[in-house]
Amino acid sequence: MTSQPSAQKSETKPPDEPEPPQRRHALSSLWRLRHYLRPYRGRMIAMFTLALAATGAALVVPWLIQRVIDGPITGGDTSGVWLLGGAIAVFGFAEAVIIWIRRFIQAKVALGLEADMRADLYAHMQKLHAGFHDRWQTGQLLARATADLGSMRRFMAWGLIFGAMSLVTFAAVTVQLVALNWQLGLLVAASAVPLFFTARNFARAYIVASRQMQDQQGEVASIAEQAAQGIRVIKAFGRAPHMERLFGVEAVRLRDVSVARMDIAARSWATFNVIPNATLAIVLVGGAIAVAHQQLTIGGLVAFVSLQLMLVWPVEALGWIIANGNEAMTAADRVKDVFDTEPAIADAPGAVAVARAETRGHVRFEGVSFAYEGVAEPVLDGVDLEVRPGETLAIAGVTGSGKTTLVSLVPRLYDVTGGRVTIDGTDIRDLSLASLRSVVATAFEDPTLFSMSVRENLTLGRAESTDAEVAEALRVAQAEFVHDLPYGLDTRIGEQGLSLSGGQRQRLALARAVLVKPAVLVLDDPLSALDVHTEELVERALASVLKGTTALIVVHRPSTVMLADRVALLAEGRIAAIGSHSELLETVPAYAQVLSAESEEMAA
Incomplete structure (x- = not known):
C-alpha cells in the first residue's frame, strides 16, 4: 500500500505557512475579512450610537458637578444641591442602562461573527483536497478554528468599538478641558504625543510576538491531539515519559514566547499608565495655582480633574486595544492561509452530473x-x-x-x-x-x-x-x-x-x-x-x-x-x-x- 510520504506529515509547520507577518501584511489580512461585518452593520451602528450616548451622558456629569460646587454649595442653597444631585443620578443611571444595552447587542454580534467565520472556515477545509490535509497538522487547523477566530471576534466586535470610542472620548474631553482652561487643556492634549510613539513601538513588536505565540499554540495542540489519538500505542510501548518530554518541550516553548509577549505588553502598559497619571499630577498642581490666582474656580478644577479622569481608562485600555488588534491581525493572517488555499480538486467549469x-x-x-x-x-x-x-x-x-x-x-x-x-x-x-x-x-x-x-x-x-x-x-x-x-x-x-x-x-x-x-x-x-x-x-x-x-x-x-x-x-x-x-x-x-x-x- 502506498500513501502520502510520512516525511510530509512530520513537518513542524506546513511548508506553505508564511513567516510571522509584517504589520501591513497582517492588517491587510484582517481588512479582507471585513465582509463578515456586513450582516451586522445595523447592530454595529446601534452599538456605536449607544456608545456615543453613554459617553455624552458621562461628559455631562463633570459639568453638573461644577455647577453644584460653584452654585448651590458656594451660595449655601441646599435645595439646589438636591436638584443637581438628582440630575447627576439620572445621567449616571442613564449611562448604566445604555452600557448594558450596548454590551448585550455587542455580545450577540461577537458570537454571531465567530459562528459565521467558523462555519465558512470548516466548509472551506472540507473542500480542500486530501493532499492539503496530509501536509497540515490537525492541531494547527484546530488552533485556527478556535483560538484564532476567538481573537478576531474579540477585536471585530469589541476592540473596534472601544478603539473608536477611546478616540472620540479623548477628542471630546480635550475640547472641554481646553474650554475650562486652555493652558492645562493643551498640556493634557500634548500627552498624546508620547502615547502615540509608545503605541507605535508596542504594535510593531507585539505583532511578531503574537504570531510566534499563536503558531506555538498550534504546535502544542498538535502534540496533544496526536497523543490522544495514539494513546494505545504510547501505552503499549511504554513511551508515556518520552511523549511527556516532547509535550513538555513544546509547552515550555509556548510559555517562553508567551512570557516574551507579555513582557512587551507589560512594559508598554506601564508607560500607558504612567503618562496619564503624571499628567494628572501636573494638572492638580497647575490647577491649584490657577484657583489661587482666581484663573479657575474650585468647581472648574473639580470638573477638570473629573473630565481628565475619564481619559485614564481609555489611555490604559489603549494597550489592550492595540494588543487585541495585533492578535486579531496575526490571527486573520493565519486564517487567511487556509482561506487562500484554493481547492485543488473541484468541479470543472461545465461539470456534469452522472446518475x-x-x-x-x-x-x-x-x-x-x-x-x-x-x-x-x-x-x-x-x-x-x-x-x-x-x-x-x-x-x-x-x-x-x-x-x-x-x-x-x-x-x-x-x-x-x-x-x-x-x-x-x-x-x-x-x-x-x-x-x-x-x-x-x-x-x-x-x-x-x-x-x-x-x-x-x-x-x-x-x-x-x-x-x-x-x-x-x-x-x-x-x-x-x-x-x-x-x-x-x-x-x-x-x-x-x-x-x-x-x-x-x-x-x-x-x-x-x-x-x-x-x-x-x-x-x-x-x-x-x-x-x-x-x-x-x-x-x-x-x-x-x-x-x-x-x-x-x-x-x-x-x-x-x-x-x-x-x-x-x-x-x-x-x-x-x-x-x-x-x-x-x-x-x-x-x-x-x-x-x-x-x-x-x-x-x-
Missing part, C-alpha cells in the same frame, strides 16, 4: 501518472488499465508500489498529474464531485469511524437508506455484531471507533461502502484485520454483491484474490502484468513472489 442508474461502471486508466506534492519521484508512471463493467479487478504489488494511490484516483481523492481516468468514457474531472462520489464508494484498510451512532456512521454515504438496506449491508460485511451493542444501531461509537476491534471497524466501513450501492466499488484491502473464518464469510457474501458492480480491490491476502475476475500486478509505478490469478501464477514469477511475501507478512 447512478445510467452508470455502467466502465473504468479506464489512460497513461496515468501521479506524484505527490513536493516529491519529484512519481508514484505512478504511465499506467494503462481497463476495468470492464461488472468486473472485479484485484490490484497486487509489493508495499510501496502505488496500489492505494491508484485506487484513490477513482473517487478523486487525488487528481492525476498526467493522463486521465474515465468512467464510461468520460473523464472523471468532467463530472461533478458530488455525483462522482455518489457512484463510487470506497472502503479503506484503516477505516475512519466518527463519534456518532452506528446508524449515522453506516448511512454517512447514503442518508436515505432504509432499515432493510442497512440490515443487508451489515449481513454482507458480517457486521451484525452491532445488534449486541448496548443500544444496537443507536449505540454511540467513541472517537475513531477505538471502542471496537480493528476487524469490527473494518466490517462497519465495508458495510458503509456496500450500503451506497455504487456503480464502482473501491476496496483498499478492507479485510486485513479479519480472522480467516470471518474473512471467508465476508468474501462469500461480498461475491454476490459484486455481481453487476465494477470493483477494484487492493489485495494483500492470497485468499482475497479469489474474489477477482482478473488481477493486475503493479510494479515500479506501472502495470507489469494482468490476467487471471492462475495465469499470473503460472507465467509471472514476480506475482507469485508478491503473494508469497504477503502470506509471510500475514503469518508473522
Whole structure:
C-alpha cells in the first residue's frame, strides 16, 4: 500500500505557512475579512450610537458637578444641591442602562461573527483536497478554528468599538478641558504625543510576538491531539515519559514566547499608565495655582480633574486595544492561509452530473501518472488499465508500489498529474464531485469511524437508506455484531471507533461502502484485520454483491484474490502484468513472489 510520504506529515509547520507577518501584511489580512461585518452593520451602528450616548451622558456629569460646587454649595442653597444631585443620578443611571444595552447587542454580534467565520472556515477545509490535509497538522487547523477566530471576534466586535470610542472620548474631553482652561487643556492634549510613539513601538513588536505565540499554540495542540489519538500505542510501548518530554518541550516553548509577549505588553502598559497619571499630577498642581490666582474656580478644577479622569481608562485600555488588534491581525493572517488555499480538486467549469442508474461502471486508466506534492519521484508512471463493467479487478504489488494511490484516483481523492481516468468514457474531472462520489464508494484498510451512532456512521454515504438496506449491508460485511451493542444501531461509537476491534471497524466501513450501492466499488484491502473464518464469510457474501458492480480491490491476502475476475500486478509505478490469478501464477514469477511475501507478512 502506498500513501502520502510520512516525511510530509512530520513537518513542524506546513511548508506553505508564511513567516510571522509584517504589520501591513497582517492588517491587510484582517481588512479582507471585513465582509463578515456586513450582516451586522445595523447592530454595529446601534452599538456605536449607544456608545456615543453613554459617553455624552458621562461628559455631562463633570459639568453638573461644577455647577453644584460653584452654585448651590458656594451660595449655601441646599435645595439646589438636591436638584443637581438628582440630575447627576439620572445621567449616571442613564449611562448604566445604555452600557448594558450596548454590551448585550455587542455580545450577540461577537458570537454571531465567530459562528459565521467558523462555519465558512470548516466548509472551506472540507473542500480542500486530501493532499492539503496530509501536509497540515490537525492541531494547527484546530488552533485556527478556535483560538484564532476567538481573537478576531474579540477585536471585530469589541476592540473596534472601544478603539473608536477611546478616540472620540479623548477628542471630546480635550475640547472641554481646553474650554475650562486652555493652558492645562493643551498640556493634557500634548500627552498624546508620547502615547502615540509608545503605541507605535508596542504594535510593531507585539505583532511578531503574537504570531510566534499563536503558531506555538498550534504546535502544542498538535502534540496533544496526536497523543490522544495514539494513546494505545504510547501505552503499549511504554513511551508515556518520552511523549511527556516532547509535550513538555513544546509547552515550555509556548510559555517562553508567551512570557516574551507579555513582557512587551507589560512594559508598554506601564508607560500607558504612567503618562496619564503624571499628567494628572501636573494638572492638580497647575490647577491649584490657577484657583489661587482666581484663573479657575474650585468647581472648574473639580470638573477638570473629573473630565481628565475619564481619559485614564481609555489611555490604559489603549494597550489592550492595540494588543487585541495585533492578535486579531496575526490571527486573520493565519486564517487567511487556509482561506487562500484554493481547492485543488473541484468541479470543472461545465461539470456534469452522472446518475447512478445510467452508470455502467466502465473504468479506464489512460497513461496515468501521479506524484505527490513536493516529491519529484512519481508514484505512478504511465499506467494503462481497463476495468470492464461488472468486473472485479484485484490490484497486487509489493508495499510501496502505488496500489492505494491508484485506487484513490477513482473517487478523486487525488487528481492525476498526467493522463486521465474515465468512467464510461468520460473523464472523471468532467463530472461533478458530488455525483462522482455518489457512484463510487470506497472502503479503506484503516477505516475512519466518527463519534456518532452506528446508524449515522453506516448511512454517512447514503442518508436515505432504509432499515432493510442497512440490515443487508451489515449481513454482507458480517457486521451484525452491532445488534449486541448496548443500544444496537443507536449505540454511540467513541472517537475513531477505538471502542471496537480493528476487524469490527473494518466490517462497519465495508458495510458503509456496500450500503451506497455504487456503480464502482473501491476496496483498499478492507479485510486485513479479519480472522480467516470471518474473512471467508465476508468474501462469500461480498461475491454476490459484486455481481453487476465494477470493483477494484487492493489485495494483500492470497485468499482475497479469489474474489477477482482478473488481477493486475503493479510494479515500479506501472502495470507489469494482468490476467487471471492462475495465469499470473503460472507465467509471472514476480506475482507469485508478491503473494508469497504477503502470506509471510500475514503469518508473522
